Amino acid sequence: MSRTTQWEVVIGLETHAQLQTKSKIFSGSSIAFGAAPNVQASAVDIALPGVLPVLNREAVVCAIKFGLAVGATIAPRSVFARKNYFYPDLPKGYQISQFEIPVVLGGGLAITVGAGDTATEKFVHLTRAHLEEDAGKSLHEDFHGRTGIDLNRAGTPLLEIVTEPDMRSSAEAVAYAKALHALVQWIGICDGNMQEGSFRCDANVSVRPMGQKEFGTRREIKNLNSFRFMQQAIDFEVHWQINEIEEGRAIQQATVLFDPDTGETRSMRSKEDAHDYRYFPDPDLLPLEIRPEWIAEVKSGMPELPQAMQARFQADYGLSAYDAASLVASRPMADFFVAAVAEAGAANAKTIANWIMGELAARLNKTDLPVEASPITAVQLAGLIRRIADNTISNNIAKKVFEAMWNGEGGSNNNAADQIIEKQGLKQITDTAAIEALVDEVLAANQKSIEEYRAGKEKAFNALVGQAMKATKGKANPQQVTDLLKKKLGA
Amino acid sequence: MSDLISSSLRELSAALAAKKVSAVELAAVFLDRIEKLNPTLNAFIALDRAKTLAQAQAADEKRRVDAGATANSPLCGIPLAHKDIFCTRGWRTSCGSQMLANFVSPYDANVVEKLTGAGMVTLGKLNMDEFAMGSSNETSYFGPVKNPWDVSRVPGGSSGGSAAAVAARLTPAATGTDTGGSIRQPAALCGLTGLKPTYGVVSRYGMIAFASSLDQGGPMAKSADDCALLLNAMAGFDPRDSTSLERPAEDYTRDLEKPLAGLKIGLPKEFFGDGMDADVRAAVDAALAEYRKLGATTVEVRLPNSGLSVPAYYVIAPAEASSNLSRFDGVRYGHRAPEYDDLTEMYSRSRAQGFGAEVKRRILIGTYVLSHGYYDAYYLKAQKIRRLIAADFVEAFKQCDVIMGPTSPSVAFAFGAKSADPVQMYLSDIYTISTNLAGLPGMSLPCGFGNNNMPVGLQIIGNWFGEAKMLSVAHQYQKATDWHTRMPEGVK
Numbered sequence: 001m002s003r004t005t006q007w008e009v010v011i012g013l014e015t016h017a018q019l020q021t022k023s024k025i026f027s028g029s030s031i032a033f034g035a036a037p038n039v040q041a042s043a044v045d046i047a048l049p050g051v052l053p054v055l056n057r058e059a060v061v062c063a064i065k066f067g068l069a070v071g072a073t074i075a076p077r078s079v080f081a082r083k084n085y086f087y088p089d090l091p092k093g094y095q096i097s098q099f100e101i102p103v104v105l106g107g108g109l110a111i112t113v114g115a116g117d118t119a120t121e122k123f124v125h126l127t128r129a130h131l132e133e134d135a136g137k138s139l140h141e142d143f144h145g146r147t148g149i150d151l152n153r154a155g156t157p158l159l160e161i162v163t164e165p166d167m168r169s170s171a172e173a174v175a176y177a178k179a180l181h182a183l184v185q186w187i188g189i190c191d192g193n194m195q196e197g198s199f200r201c202d203a204n205v206s207v208r209p210m211g212q213k214e215f216g217t218r219r220e221i222k223n224l225n226s227f228r229f230m231q232q233a234i235d236f237e238v239h240w241q242i243n244e245i246e247e248g249r250a251i252q253q254a255t256v257l258f259d260p261d262t263g264e265t266r267s268m269r270s271k272e273d274a275h276d277y278r279y280f281p282d283p284d285l286l287p288l289e290i291r292p293e294w295i296a297e298v299k300s301g302m303p304e305l306p307q308a309m310q311a312r313f314q315a316d317y318g319l320s321a322y323d324a325a326s327l328v329a330s331r332p333m334a335d336f337f338v339a340a341v342a343e344a345g346a347a348n349a350k351t352i353a354n355w356i357m358g359e360l361a362a363r364l365n366k367t368d369l370p371v372e373a374s375p376i377t378a379v380q381l382a383g384l385i386r387r388i389a390d391n392t393i394s395n396n397i398a399k400k401v402f403e404a405m406w407n408g409e410g411g412s413n414n415n416a417a418d419q420i421i422e423k424q425g426l427k428q429i430t431d432t433a434a435i436e437a438l439v440d441e442v443l444a445a446n447q448k449s450i451e452e453y454r455a456g457k458e459k460a461f462n463a464l465v466g467q468a469m470k471a472t473k474g475k476a477n478p479q480q481v482t483d484l485l486k487k488k489l490g491a
Numbered sequence: 492m493s494d495l496i497s498s499s500l501r502e503l504s505a506a507l508a509a510k511k512v513s514a515v516e517l518a519a520v521f522l523d524r525i526e527k528l529n530p531t532l533n534a535f536i537a538l539d540r541a542k543t544l545a546q547a548q549a550a551d552e553k554r555r556v557d558a559g560a561t562a563n564s565p566l567c568g569i570p571l572a573h574k575d576i577f578c579t580r581g582w583r584t585s586c587g588s589q590m591l592a593n594f595v596s597p598y599d600a601n602v603v604e605k606l607t608g609a610g611m612v613t614l615g616k617l618n619m620d621e622f623a624m625g626s627s628n629e630t631s632y633f634g635p636v637k638n639p640w641d642v643s644r645v646p647g648g649s650s651g652g653s654a655a656a657v658a659a660r661l662t663p664a665a666t667g668t669d670t671g672g673s674i675r676q677p678a679a680l681c682g683l684t685g686l687k688p689t690y691g692v693v694s695r696y697g698m699i700a701f702a703s704s705l706d707q708g709g710p711m712a713k714s715a716d717d718c719a720l721l722l723n724a725m726a727g728f729d730p731r732d733s734t735s736l737e738r739p740a741e742d743y744t745r746d747l748e749k750p751l752a753g754l755k756i757g758l759p760k761e762f763f764g765d766g767m768d769a770d771v772r773a774a775v776d777a778a779l780a781e782y783r784k785l786g787a788t789t790v791e792v793r794l795p796n797s798g799l800s801v802p803a804y805y806v807i808a809p810a811e812a813s814s815n816l817s818r819f820d821g822v823r824y825g826h827r828a829p830e831y832d833d834l835t836e837m838y839s840r841s842r843a844q845g846f847g848a849e850v851k852r853r854i855l856i857g858t859y860v861l862s863h864g865y866y867d868a869y870y871l872k873a874q875k876i877r878r879l880i881a882a883d884f885v886e887a888f889k890q891c892d893v894i895m896g897p898t899s900p901s902v903a904f905a906f907g908a909k910s911a912d913p914v915q916m917y918l919s920d921i922y923t924i925s926t927n928l929a930g931l932p933g934m935s936l937p938c939g940f941g942n943n944n945m946p947v948g949l950q951i952i953g954n955w956f957g958e959a960k961m962l963s964v965a966h967q968y969q970k971a972t973d974w975h976t977r978m979p980e981g982v983k
Binding site for chain 2: 043046047048049050051052053054055082084086088091092093094149276278279280283284285286
């Protein structure tokens with residue numbers, strides 16, 4: 001390949017989402033994070049002789065929810081298989097997973113890559129999603145020359161979500177991963193905590209000359225537990241692979257690890273040392289049968305999905321596609337918006353959207369807070385917006401009130417905005433007589449501006465409005481001021 | 492006290508209820524016999540006199556305090572012993588292997604829980620082929636069990652300890668497990684009655700898995716009547732075993748007294764071919780003649796795929812076993828090699844030391860047939876054969892109520908006779924394996940004696956959930972004959 005070859009990147013992602021069940025997938029042990037080692041490991045989890053697995057129905061419900069959310073087929077019959085390999089944190093010597101017949105088949109996710117004018121839409125197809133159990137943890141640090149085994153995590157339910165090789169850049173891969181991350185939290189099946197390993201991705205990366213039909217040889221980057229690392233790892237890997245090929249070396253199929261310290265990927269094992277997992281149906285578990293009634297029951301308990309909600313926001317509130325999409329980017333954000341609209345009324349929905357995506361988003365970003373930790377509640381924001389709507393305050397004053405609320409003035413009271421307006425005397429002056437007197441004063445004191453305005457300078461008019469507003473510290477109703485000025489100037 | 496050792500469970504129950512004997516006295520009778528005879532027979536591999544007597548005392552107390560409850564629990568105070576495949580809390584549970592020679596179970600298997608709950612007193616744990624892999628009890632880490640009818644001969648396997656213990660009257664009854672004939676074949680070779688229930692009737696929870704889709708626990712005792720009483724206590728749905736069947740509780744004694752008139756017995760052509768020894772054939776034919784005398788008719792049936800049962804079994808069972816036995820890795824419990832340099836060496840040495848030759852052979856076979864590129868040719872094909880074998884039985888049962896034939900092609904053989912040739916050994920189960928592959932219930936009951944005065948077993952195969960019918964068919968025969976009451980000379 002010459003150095004002028006144009007390369008196409010091909011990426012498929014496999015994501016392990018830890019399901020938010022109370023207990024493990026095949027035992028009654030808790031799956032809470034952070035317990036002392038091995039206190040959440042029962043006889044089944046440590047694989048004592050004679051113990052047997054029993055499937056947790058809640059984990060299946062999570063899989064059904066996911067299948068419904070991505071428009072997939074939910075298999076009426078799927079099969080648990082044993083994936084056999086030896087490792088000290090794998091107590092049975094096999095992992096129970098689904099192999100030939102997974103519970104979720106097909107479906108996909110619509111993603112937006114980039115933002116603003118350059119944003120593009122894309123649909124990422126899913127191959128499958130299947131249920132499986134997690135392994136325990138090997139702890140190498142705390143035991144000099146020895147390895148500690150913590151089986152608390154062993155048997156934690158996972159949904160492994162596999163895409164088709166549909167993504168063509170690290171940006172697309174990250175956009176997909178973020179969309180999936182938001183979706184699994186949206187439907188309440190995964191807490192999305194990447195630091196605790198509740199949501200982790202493997203990326204299959206290959207490159208091929210642009211226009212070539214066949215895929216290149218892929219390497220799998222394991223255990224990417226942040227979006228930033230995913231981007232870095234894929235970018236490094238792509239560069240590495242292109243360089244290898246351009247240097248005349250063939251890519252060998254391999255599993256690689258990303259080292260965040262060096263920003264590089266390095267090979268963990270090649271295809272030659274790949275395990276033969278000797279998959280076969282687990283004779284301890286019956287095939288999983290999911291009847292249409294069960295699916296219907298799960299469906300009836302599902303929240304409105306982000307895409308449907310986005311369409312509704314556009315249709316009912318006249319929001320732009322971009323605004324509506326931003327509001328449904330996460331369930332807490334959407335919940336915040338919906339709660340504020342419920343309080344302030346649909347007529348104010350657009351103003352609410354603007355405030356959430358403008359002032360509130362800016363503040364949250366700056367302080368690195370998620371919307372659910374916002375110091376201003378949805379009801380408080382609605383209270384503020386109501387006062388803009390009923391002309392109690394102007395938009396500019398509202399920003400002051402917002403600032404005060406953000407800083408905790410008005411406390412957690414639902415009517416915080418009213419309290420601040422009252423306390424700081426920010427109520428808009430709407431008394432026509434008072435404004436008229438004010439306008440007269442301004443006109444008398446600004447003869448020069450009047451002349452300029454009459455000479456055709458529009459700016460001069462704005463200066464007059466500004467003078468009037470300044471005289472009232474912004475409290476005069478700007479519309480009334482404008483109207484009166486125009487009237488007096490015979491405009 | 493000597494009549495106690497040959498008493499039926501009903502007789503023991505009555506004696507306990509009438510306070511002719513206490514559970515403690517009864518346990519002591521058997522413990523004393525074990526002390527005397529076990530050094531020769533090697534049937535028991537774990538004994539704890541104090542624990543047993545304490546349990547017996549509790550049973551006496553239960554009978555004293557709550558006489559009404561004993562009516563619901565006729566087995567209260569009767570001793571029994573468990574095959575060492577059943578996890579038994581506080582007892583070493585070795586599965587006949589060095590791998591678990593240091594494993595004391597922290598929990599009870601469902602079967603143990605149920606029988607203990609019924610008030611039965613645990614006499615000890617019984618020797619067996621290592622991980623239930625064997626037909627002669629020669630693969631046990633703890634040495635072979637001797638057949639009480641002739642101590643130069645094998646007791647059969649894998650439940651050989653259970654069979655020898657009951658035959659020698661070291662216990663009134665025992666638990667066993669049957670993956671390819673491991674209850675029925677030793678029952679036949681030791682002259683007992685043993686029953687393997689329909690797959691899913693008895694919970695596998697706490698029963699150390701050999702081949703999960705074939706394993707089934709069941710009773711081994713002196714008569715069908717005893718087996719029925721024990722099965723009443725052992726069977727039932729267990730939510731901890733996903734393959735346990737959720738069905739209404741059954742009284743397996745309900746049909747015992749039903750006369751046999753009109754019974755149709757199917758005789759598979761394939762079970763009466765060249766493979767069977769002449770002495771076995773003679774005893775089986777005589778038993779069939781007795782059945783006709785009792786009003787039954789016989790009809791020839793076909794099980795055309797039964798010839799494939801041994802090869803299919805020796806793919807499926809090792810495949811499952813190779814995976815089931817992966818947990819024995821020396822990491823959390825069981826044998827760990829004293830010396831190793833790295834993880835791989837820890838695994839390979841622990842397992843090389845902990846497992847015996849037959850277990851290793853089956854792990855290797857199982858690993859091979861599940862390997863990439865071989866799975867379809869072996870495992871999948873065997874599963875297809877399995878379905879064909881089950882379909883054969885469906886057809887056969889359209890013509891008959893029960894199927895009969897020999898349990899084993901020969902009477903008990905001498906130690907070492909087959910141990911050098913695994914295939915010869917595997918063929919000992921030729922008549923029993925197809926039942927496991929189909930998930931059907933099967934029984935063996937004594938029907939006479941063959942060469943060297945060794946017991947011969949008659950096999951009854953029932954339709955799915957046909958345990959009550961099978962038990963009735965066996966009980967009616969035992970009312971008319973006395974083979975099941977015979978006791979080996981050497982242990983009298």
